[in-house]
Amino acid sequence: MSEQAEPRELVSGRARRVLVVGLLVLPVVLAVSADFPLCPTAGLFGIPCPGCGLTRATLTAFSGQFSQAMAYHPLVFVVGPVYLAVMGGLGLSYIRGSSSGAPSRRMDVAVTALAIILFALLFGVWIARFLGAFGGPVPVETVGGWWSAR
Numbered sequence: 001m002s003e004q005a006e007p008r009e010l011v012s013g014r015a016r017r018v019l020v021v022g023l024l025v026l027p028v029v030l031a032v033s034a035d036f037p038l039c040p041t042a043g044l045f046g047i048p049c050p051g052c053g054l055t056r057a058t059l060t061a062f063s064g065q066f067s068q069a070m071a072y073h074p075l076v077f078v079v080g081p082v083y084l085a086v087m088g089g090l091g092l093s094y095i096r097g098s099s100s101g102a103p104s105r106r107m108d109v110a111v112t113a114l115a116i117i118l119f120a121l122l123f124g125v126w127i128a129r130f131l132g133a134f135g136g137p138v139p140v141e142t143v144g145g146w147w148s149a150r
Helices: 002-033 040-045 054-062 066-072 076-096 105-130 143-149
Strands: none
């Protein structure tokens, strides 16, 4: 009887994890549909943050407008794929219920180094944009308003 309960627990556990991932994505979907700025810095202070423009740049790149994507954020082709790979991997790993253990020390150091490098690049571009480089600061706008204006 316990053998029959295990597959049922696996399915219900996986369904629960899919629901959790869906609930984490839901606020983003609601923010886009409600015309709320996705960036808390832009929403609260009216100035772009170091990553402002990356969402628009990524969506624009997916539509094939690569030069416009670079205008929204010059690091879109560096940060975008890394972010999507990490978040996608974490989401799939969570949904699958992987219990392969903690990552190796070498992998942990590599991921930390990559994160520090990407943060330094984002911060450097952010400061450079305020000084007029790369077309200046990206305009603060909502993703929903930007998408409907396309």
